[in-house]
Amino acid sequence: MAKSIILRGGTVVNPLKTREFSGDIRISGGKIEAIDSGIAVKAGEQVIDVTGKLVMPGLVDMHVHVADVPDSRRMLVKAGVTTALDVAGKPDDIFRGAIEAGAGLNLAYLYPLVPGDTIKTSAPSRQELSDAIDFALNSGAVGVKILGGHYPLTGEATRLAIELSHERRCWITVHAGTVETPGDIRGFEELVSLAGKLPVHIAHINSYCRGLQDNPFNEAKRAFDGLLSVPACRSESYLALINGTSGRTENGLPVSKVTRRCLIQGGYSDDAQGLMEALADGWAKVNHYDQSRREVVLAEPADGLKLYRAGGGKLTISFAVNSPLAAISLALSKKDDGEYAVNALATDGGRVPRNVTLQQGLCLVKYGAMTLPELSQKASMNPARLLGLHNKGILAENADADVIVVDRESAMVEQVISGGRIIFQNGEICSEDASFVTLEEGRKSIFERGFNLQCTAPEWLGR
Ligand SMILES: [Zn+2]
Known part of the structure; x- marks a missing residue:
């Protein structure tokens, strides 16, 4: 058992509150035991002076790629991420990476449906899709991914995959675009109609608004309107200006x-x-x-x-092709009920060096475009809830002790604590562990490989 830690005198950012406050946090037994000002030190406790630093929930990045570069887990942890969703990983790659460079990261993953690779063609039968989804879930994935912009399926197969995922109440992420429609704002609008009333995680909304069809601001407005028409869907966007391509x-x-x-x-x-x-x-x-x-x-x-x-x-x-105009408006836009239209800030990072949610997000805070708790809502709490992890993404008594210490001016992450253990400090990753978030169907696969695991049942998927 790790000894208990007191983070002393930081600016505590809690997404459940409207304002940050200055105080201490005691971490014990993997949980946050207390948040208060002037917590008295018990014998044997480690006290870390974090005066002047931000103390925030670890980031929960719901769009990353770590499968083919194991060390991308380390990149994520250094950027303050404690839990992530890899949106296109084959089980062997995912598990190999976890063994080679676990870095203390907590990971859920999705199995990619790629024609000519994991499925035969871009127009798979219902049975083939069904078998692929079963394989994904039994391997430990929380669902599947369609990489429309890169390796599209037909519109009909995309719709079928959405329907079959819904039958199993599993996660499906779709990068817009089909055989018939390119993966830009037109692909996004097609995806909205394919999803209809069913839940889909629509990937990286900002990337459909690079100004290929209309100006980026109008495209962002079309994306906003499209999202309003599919209340069962969830989405994320990112703030990096660079893309990642072949x-x-x-x-x-x-x-x-x-x-x-x-x-x-x-x-x-x-x-x-x-x-x-x-x-x-x-x-x-x-x-x-x-x-x-x-x-x-x-x-x-x-x-x-x-x-x-x-x-x-x-x-x-x-290439630096992402539009700041679209990225910022999609990061900030809210619906009439006060909720963000795009649920989360993610990165589509990991192996692509654009794990900049904190750097760019803190710029928006500095500008006055969002508050620190709002940044934390979008980067930690909302994605944690979508993953069904209600003890993560918040700073509250009895919540999981996934906490980061951040220098506000430089946006550099100084400490990362996951499950009460320090996994990053002084510029060094100090954990080799890997843990997984999976659905009940994947429990056996993850357990047999000897990884720590947590079963989840995301409500938005009907679990
Ligand atoms: Zn991606």
Whole structure:
């Protein structure tokens, strides 16, 4: 059992309150035991002076990718994330990563439905989809993911997957876009009609508002209106300006349509030559895994071209194509009932180095666009509730002790505590543990692998 900890004199940010206050927190037995001013120290307690620092619930990031880069778990923890939803991971990759670099992160994951990989074609039968969903849940996933913008299914298969997920009361995340419709605001509007009255997690709303059809502000308004028409659906958006896409080229052309569009947007030709020029200029940035830092970084332009050539073009690259106008309006927009229209702030990060919810969110707080408790609602409490984790994402007596200490000015995370244990401090990850959040169907799979687990039953899915 970890010894009890007192965080002394911090600015306590509680999403359940309208204002932050200055005080202490005692953490004991994995739980928050007390929040008060002037908590008296008991013998043997560790006291951490956090005067002048923000003390917040750990972030709950409901859109990350950690499957193919195990160390992305470490990147998330360093960014203040204690619980995350990986939205496209195959079980073997997810479990391998948990063993190699658990980093103390608590993870739920979704199984991807990818034509030519986990399912045969973009028009799978009802039975094939049904079998894939059963496999996902029995493996420990909380549901499935459709990667519409990248590997689309037909509209009919997308609708079927939504229907079958609802029958099982499991999670389904859809990146908008089908075989028939591109993954921009038109794909989003198509998805809204495919979802109808059924629950869908509509991924990264801001990414459909990059100004490809209309100006980004109008697209954000269309997204807002679309969300109002599907009250059973949930959504998240992110604040990073960079995307993450494939740098692979074949026959002199980038394979990804997204990559080609980004090149044109930056004034380059949409071929391999244009990509190399964009890399040299820094418009395209290579996502480079830095072995010594154990994290993915954006390479400097001078290195980008070298890395690209050395990697044979098989790299993830980022372009700063997200619209701040859309990202900010979607982060802030509220419905008439005072609730946020987009439920959560996420990152679509993990392995893509854009785990910037705190940095960017604190800018919005500094500007006066949201309060600290509101930031905490969107980045911790709301996503925790969607995952059915009512003891997380809040700072309250008896809540799980998932707590972060943050320097307000620099937005740097100084300590991360998960389940009452310090998993990050002084710039170092200090945990190898991995734990999982799963549905009842996945209990056996996770348990047999020896991981810590918590079964959940998210209400919005009808559990
Ligand atoms: Zn994603």
